[in-house]
Amino acid sequence: xxxISELQAPPRDRLSRARTLHWALVGLLAVCSLASLQVGATxxxxxxxxxxxxxxxxxxxxxxxxxxxxxxxxxxxxxxxxAALAVSGAAMQGLFRNPLADPGIVGVGAGAGLGAILAIVxxxxxxAWAVGTVGNQLVxxxxxxxxxxxxxxxxxxxxxxxxxxxxxxxxxGIALGALAGALSGILVYIADDTQLRDLTxxxxxxxxxxxxxxxxxxxxxIALSLGAALMLGRxxxxxxxxxxxxxxxxxxxxxxxxxxxLAVAGAxxxxxxxxGGIGFIGIVVPHLLRLASGPDHRALLLxxxxxxxxxxxxxxxxxxxxxxxxxxxxxxxxxxxxxxxFLWILLRRxxxxxx
Amino acid sequence: xxxxxxGIRVRYGHRDALRGVTLHARAGxxxxxxxxxxxxxxxxxGAITGTVPHEGRVMLNGRDVIGQKPWALAAQRAVLxxxxxxxxxxxxxxxxxxxxxxxxxxxRPGVALHALRRVGLDGYADRPxxxxxxxxxxxxxxxxxxxxxxxPVAHGQPRWLLLDEPVASLDxxxxxxxxxxxxxxxxxxxxxxxxxxxxxxxxxxxxRIAVLADGQCIATGTPRExxxxxxxxxxxxxxxxxxxxxxxxxxFILPHAATA
Amino acid sequence: MTRLRSIRPVLATLVALGMxxxxxxxxxxxxxxxxxxGGSVTEIVMALGQGxxxxxxxxxxxxxxxxxxLPDVGYMRALSPEGVLSxxxxxILSEEGAGPVEAVEVIRAAxxxxxEVPDAYDASGIMNKITIVGAALxxxxxxxxxxxxxxxxxxxAATLAESWTxxxxxxLFVLSTQGGKITASGTGTAxxxxxxxxxxxxxxxxxxxxxxLSDESLGLAAPDLILMMDRSGDHAxxxxxxxxxxxxxxxxxxxxxxxxxxxGLLMLGFGPRTxxxxxxxxxxxxxxxx
Numbered sequence: 001x002x003x004i005s006e007l008q009a010p011p012r013d014r015l016s017r018a019r020t021l022h023w024a025l026v027g028l029l030a031v032c033s034l035a036s037l038q039v040g041a042t043x044x045x046x047x048x049x050x051x052x053x054x055x056x057x058x059x060x061x062x063x064x065x066x067x068x069x070x071x072x073x074x075x076x077x078x079x080x081x082x083a084a085l086a087v088s089g090a091a092m093q094g095l096f097r098n099p100l101a102d103p104g105i106v107g108v109g110a111g112a113g114l115g116a117i118l119a120i121v122x123x124x125x126x127x128a129w130a131v132g133t134v135g136n137q138l139v140x141x142x143x144x145x146x147x148x149x150x151x152x153x154x155x156x157x158x159x160x161x162x163x164x165x166x167x168x169x170x171x172x173g174i175a176l177g178a179l180a181g182a183l184s185g186i187l188v189y190i191a192d193d194t195q196l197r198d199l200t201x202x203x204x205x206x207x208x209x210x211x212x213x214x215x216x217x218x219x220x221x222i223a224l225s226l227g228a229a230l231m232l233g234r235x236x237x238x239x240x241x242x243x244x245x246x247x248x249x250x251x252x253x254x255x256x257x258x259x260x261x262l263a264v265a266g267a268x269x270x271x272x273x274x275x276g277g278i279g280f281i282g283i284v285v286p287h288l289l290r291l292a293s294g295p296d297h298r299a300l301l302l303x304x305x306x307x308x309x310x311x312x313x314x315x316x317x318x319x320x321x322x323x324x325x326x327x328x329x330x331x332x333x334x335x336x337x338x339x340x341x342f343l344w345i346l347l348r349r350x351x352x353x354x355x
Numbered sequence: 356x357x358x359x360x361x362g363i364r365v366r367y368g369h370r371d372a373l374r375g376v377t378l379h380a381r382a383g384x385x386x387x388x389x390x391x392x393x394x395x396x397x398x399x400x401g402a403i404t405g406t407v408p409h410e411g412r413v414m415l416n417g418r419d420v421i422g423q424k425p426w427a428l429a430a431q432r433a434v435l436x437x438x439x440x441x442x443x444x445x446x447x448x449x450x451x452x453x454x455x456x457x458x459x460x461x462x463r464p465g466v467a468l469h470a471l472r473r474v475g476l477d478g479y480a481d482r483p484x485x486x487x488x489x490x491x492x493x494x495x496x497x498x499x500x501x502x503x504x505x506x507p508v509a510h511g512q513p514r515w516l517l518l519d520e521p522v523a524s525l526d527x528x529x530x531x532x533x534x535x536x537x538x539x540x541x542x543x544x545x546x547x548x549x550x551x552x553x554x555x556x557x558x559x560x561x562x563r564i565a566v567l568a569d570g571q572c573i574a575t576g577t578p579r580e581x582x583x584x585x586x587x588x589x590x591x592x593x594x595x596x597x598x599x600x601x602x603x604x605x606x607f608i609l610p611h612a613a614t615a
Numbered sequence: 616m617t618r619l620r621s622i623r624p625v626l627a628t629l630v631a632l633g634m635x636x637x638x639x640x641x642x643x644x645x646x647x648x649x650x651x652x653g654g655s656v657t658e659i660v661m662a663l664g665q666g667x668x669x670x671x672x673x674x675x676x677x678x679x680x681x682x683x684x685l686p687d688v689g690y691m692r693a694l695s696p697e698g699v700l701s702x703x704x705x706x707i708l709s710e711e712g713a714g715p716v717e718a719v720e721v722i723r724a725a726x727x728x729x730x731e732v733p734d735a736y737d738a739s740g741i742m743n744k745i746t747i748v749g750a751a752l753x754x755x756x757x758x759x760x761x762x763x764x765x766x767x768x769x770x771x772a773a774t775l776a777e778s779w780t781x782x783x784x785x786x787l788f789v790l791s792t793q794g795g796k797i798t799a800s801g802t803g804t805a806x807x808x809x810x811x812x813x814x815x816x817x818x819x820x821x822x823x824x825x826x827x828l829s830d831e832s833l834g835l836a837a838p839d840l841i842l843m844m845d846r847s848g849d850h851a852x853x854x855x856x857x858x859x860x861x862x863x864x865x866x867x868x869x870x871x872x873x874x875x876x877x878x879g880l881l882m883l884g885f886g887p888r889t890x891x892x893x894x895x896x897x898x899x900x901x902x903x904x905x
Contacts, residue, residue: 013448041701062700065725070697097442192824193790194692194712201693208695209715237453240442244406249454249503250429295443325671325698326689 018299021292025306029079032313036075039317041324042066074210077218078316079309081207081275084222084267086308089282090289090301091229094236095260096166099290099345102282103268106261107150107173110180112272113203115146117184120198121191139202140214140273147269150176155261164257204329205276207316218270225267226305228259233298236260240295278331280338281308287345356382356416356513358432358546363402363411365395372398373409374570380563382513382546385537387557390567391591396550397437399567400519403548404434416512429454432515433503437523437550439496441484447471447495448480454503466505470498475532489524497521497533507545516540518549522556534560554608558582566590582606649752650702652691653710655741655886656732657682659748660708662887663757671702678880678888696721708732708751734885736808738769741885761887768890775904776814776897784900786815787838787868790825795860797828799836805883810842812889813896830862838868840900844879875899 038046044066052059059067088103096105103109119142126138154176158168191199235256238246247253271278285308289300315334320327358380365373373395380386388396401407405420405428413420415431433454441450451467471477474494479487484495497518504514516537522530530553537547538560551557557564558578566574566581568590574581587595587608597606647670651657657676660669671686673694688698691710696718699707706728713719713731723729730751732744742762749758788806790798800806801822810817818838819828828836841857858869868874875896882892 014446015449041695041698042703043701061726065721066697066700069721069724070700094443099443189826197690198692201690206693208693209717211717211720214717237445237449240445241450241453242436242440244404245434245436245439247406247425248404248429248434250426252425290443294449295445296449320695320697323689325686325695325701326674327695327698329693 014294015296015299018289018293018296018303021289021299021303022306025303025310029306029310029313032310032317033075033079036078036313036317037067037071039321040066040071041320041327069212070210073212073215074207074316075313076215077210077274078207078313080215080219080222081271081278082281082308082310082312083226083305084271084308085278085281085312086285086304087226087229087301088264088268088271089308090286090297090304091232091236091260091264092282093286094232094239094297095257096170097240099287100283103264104177105170105173106264107154107176107180108147108265108268108272109277110173110177111150112143112147112269113277114150114180114184115142115144116202116276117187117191117199118142118146120195120202121187124195137213137217140217144269144273147272148265150180151261151265151269162254164254164261166257201329202276203331205278205331205334206319206327206329207275208320208327210274214274218274221270222267225263225270229263229267230301230305232256232260232263233296233301236297236301237295276329276331278312278334280334280342281312283345284338284341285311288341356546357414358403358416358515358548359414360399360403361412361414363399363409363413365398365402365407365409371570373402375411376567376570376572378403378548378565378572378575380515380546380548382515383541383544384562385541385547385549385560387549387551387561387564388567389551389554389557389564389590394567394590395570396567397519400434400517400548400550404432404517415515429503430509430514431504431512432517433500435497435500435516435518435521437519439492444483444485446480447476447482447484447487450484450495451499451502454499467498467502470502470505471495473501473536474498475529490526490529493521493524494529494533497536501536501540504545507540507543513544513546515546515548518547520550520552522551522553530556554582554587558606558608578606579604582608646705648703648705650688650699650704650707651676651709652688652694652707652713653732654678654880655744655884656708656710656748658880658884658886658888659745659761660752662761663745663749663752663754665752665754668752670704675880678878678884694718694722700725700727706730706751708748710734736805736885737812738766738773741769741887741889742766744885745887765887765890769893772890772893772897773812775894776812778904779814779897779901781901783814783816784839785818785837785867786810786813786840786842786896786900787818787833787836787866788842789857790844792857792860797833797860797862798825799828799833800825805885806842808885809882809889809892809896812893813900815840815896815900828862833862834865836866838866839871840873840875841866841868842882842896843874843876844882845876873899 034046044063049059049063049067092101092103092105093099116139119139123138154169154172155164157172158165188196188199235246235251238249238251243253286300286304289303289307293299315337316330319330319333322328360378363373363376376399378399388399390396398407402409403413420428448467451470455467468477468480471480474497476491476494476498479491484492487495500516504516507514518537521533521537525533534556537549541547561578563576564578564581565572566586573590574586582597584595584597587597595608595610597608599606645668647668649660649668650671651660651669652673654675654677657672658678660666661679661682666681669682669685671688672682673691674687674689675691676682686702688694688702692712692714694713699722704727707722708730710732711734719729730747732747735741735743742765745758745762745765749755788800788810790800799819801819801824802817803823804825807817818836854872854874857863857874858872863869877892877895881888
């Protein structure tokens with residue numbers, strides 16, 4: 001034992017560096033949040049409002065609406081969605097042991113897309129009493145149910161005797177994606193051209209429909225799912241050594257899979273439901289963080305949440321200022337910024353993706 | 356205290372990989388499992404460690420492993436797989452530390468570095484695992500296993516090293532080093548079960564040897580009891596001549612070309 | 616915000632244009648604070664001589680060309696709430712279907728009058744649109760006058776359409792020919808309405824809305840004339856390309872090379888210029904008669 005104590009004080013390792021990064025990213029999130037409140041199509045700024053408040057002036061109706069009913073819920077929704085997508089990406093990559101996995105693998109995207117198309121195209125046919133309670137939120141509700149439902153379906157297909165086969169899940173996901181694509185195709189065929197444009201815009205994603213109602217609906221679900229996902233760090237680390245070794249070092253692998261899949265379905269399902277299809281956050285954010293501070297999931301998951309939230313808020317700021325008073329779908333911004341990074345990852349990792 | 360597997364039966368489709376094997380390993384001893392390819396050695400270790408679905412019963416330190424939580428088992432035994440796989444660019448020290456939290460060594464940060472030194476890789480802590488040679492990777496995995504069950508005896512209970520071909524990709528010096536580590540672990544009160552191909556290393560370092568052939572255990576005993584011309588030809592189906600080291604009375608086998 | 620300032624000279628020009636169109640001198644003092652959403656609504660605002668009051672428009676408002684200089688708040692079904700508020704409208708005139716719902720709710724919450732103008736595919740509907748826009752802009756008299764004029768024009772066009780006593784020609788409205796597949800209009804669309812108003816018969820009545828036609832059903836539809844929007848992009852098939860399509864070769868329209876192109880907003884907008892569109896299509900079908 002004397003020998004062991006001599007060897008104490010290990011070098012400052014990557015984990016503690018990654019944990020220092022938490023604070024830097026909290027700072028980044030704060031800066032992005034302030035920017036999001038400061039900048040917009042109107043020339044109302046946070047600084048002038050704070051100035052007014054300091055001198056005891058009351059805010060105008062317009063100022064209150066822009067700040068409290070437009071920018072603030074949008075900021076909250078952007079942070080929730082960004083964190084949900086990035087953490088889900090990191091968790092899926094850990095679970096599938098592949099840096100290019102994303103939540104789409106467990107069928108969330110295909111299922112949510114099908115749900116949204118169903119709601120957009122067939123929603124108009126529903127009798128008023130059936131829509132009554134759900135009302136204008138039919139598309140998000142259907143998207144969430146579609147995403148969640150297809151994940152549960154995949155999960156059941158790939159679970160035999162209490163063990164979930166990740167490989168089966170991957171294959172079943174491809175089949176389910178094809179099926180959802182075909183059903184969507186049928187619906188697209190019977191859609192009118194207004195519905196088609198709605199579909200296109202939904203697919204590109206946007207936070208323009210942000211409201212406190214959406215924040216309150218998606219917030220608790222995303223928060224709960226992220227909370228569960230953030231506890232998976234050690235288990236996902238172990239899984240990097242393979243399922244057998246993970247079990248040998250004391251990880252309840254099946255329980256971890258259950259938590260990971262449910263958390264990803266919940267977080268991504270809710271995120272996609274309120275914002276439509278937003279790509280690349282789930283792949284680019286964890287990858288950048290692995291480059292910066294190593295693959296240790298105990299820090300990676302939380303860092304992904306922080307960086308994902310920051311980047312999505314930033315992308316939203318760009319989306320709404322660049323062609324003001326109109327705005328770009330945010331999916332276009334994340335794709336334009338994210339796709340080159342994604343290609344770069346592919347080029348750098350060509351050897352590893354195949355193994 | 357012991358590791359006691361009884362009536363282990365494993366089916367792969369219609370083929371019986373193991374047909375009711377019973378194995379009894381004692382703490383303080385190194386037990387080698389030998390036998391020809393396909394005889395079921397690794398399957399047996401998989402059944403004991405719970406990765407291969409099986410019939411039969413495995414008692415670890417007097418308690419059935421069924422119903423014990425993964426972390427409770429991990430605190431009692433560490434497993435070295437035949438081949439290692441790794442996703443994501445973890446460094447050597449990060450991998451060695453992965454075993455830590457589950458064992459009682461978890462609160463001693465020096466353990467991981469010490470385990471690395473034990474396998475002769477003390478300068479390798481911050482290297483990416485993916486850049487290592489096959490032999491180095493194998494020794495890093497051994498260090499991880501050692502870190503998990505750092506103390507051979509904890510809370511009055513022996514702990515176990517379950518090794519699947521621990522010397523397969525090592526040069527002769529490192530083969531001896533790794534076998535010595537296993538020997539020391541047993542001498543300090545822990546238990547070791549190792550699947551082995553090398554009969555001479557088994558004879559040198561094991562207290563007892565179990566011979567598997569065609570899914571059955573055909574012999575268990577000390578090297579001198581088990582390593583006989585008759586037993587080896589029965590197990591491997593070829594003629595092998597067993598001699599004895601003159602000084603220590605340890606059997607050794609020298610293969611020679613078959614003469615027609 | 617600098618962007619908005621740079622637009623001021625343009626607005627000044629528009630104000631001048633509005634006055635040149637015969638507006639009363641009193642209107643000089645009126646502020647430009649109207650956001651017009653939807654091509655036909657914007658046309659009506661301009662036709663009422665209220666162009667100087669327009670502050671911004673949406674991306675479907677393209678006529679008259681002068682409105683192109685106004686700030687564009689984007690596609691009417693994907694509005695940005697802050698973008699809309701940033702142009703500082705006191706009144707929003709919108710065709711049916713502006714969205715998303717949350718955006719419209721927030722805009723309404725910000726004390727902006729929001730007037731929705733119902734869609735319509737007939738003469739009384741167009742006149743109703745004009746009345747609503749006129750009332751919202753506080754120029755009901757002008758609106759009444761414009762509605763009378765537009766109504767009279769539409770009646771003249773209708774009379775012209777009814778005056779044809781020969782066989783009615785079959786018209787196929789082709790939305791796109793992308794990838795060699797023809798997307799055409801069935802019933803219940805603006806295209807169907809304009810065809811009927813012009814005295815033609817819609818060649819496809821088996822479905823409502825816009826659908827892809829199979830080659831054989833195109834043959835069965837047997838259109839005498841193809842009607843298309845005059846736009847760039849995938850809509851811009853040339854006459855030769857269009858009639859070279861295998862399915863098209865079977866149609867009477869191919870024999871006579873009968874293709875009419877019209878500006879989409881003119882043809883399908885159902886605004887003040889619809890009588891013009893009806894007359895043009897009627898002439899294309901049956902020739903100019905006195």
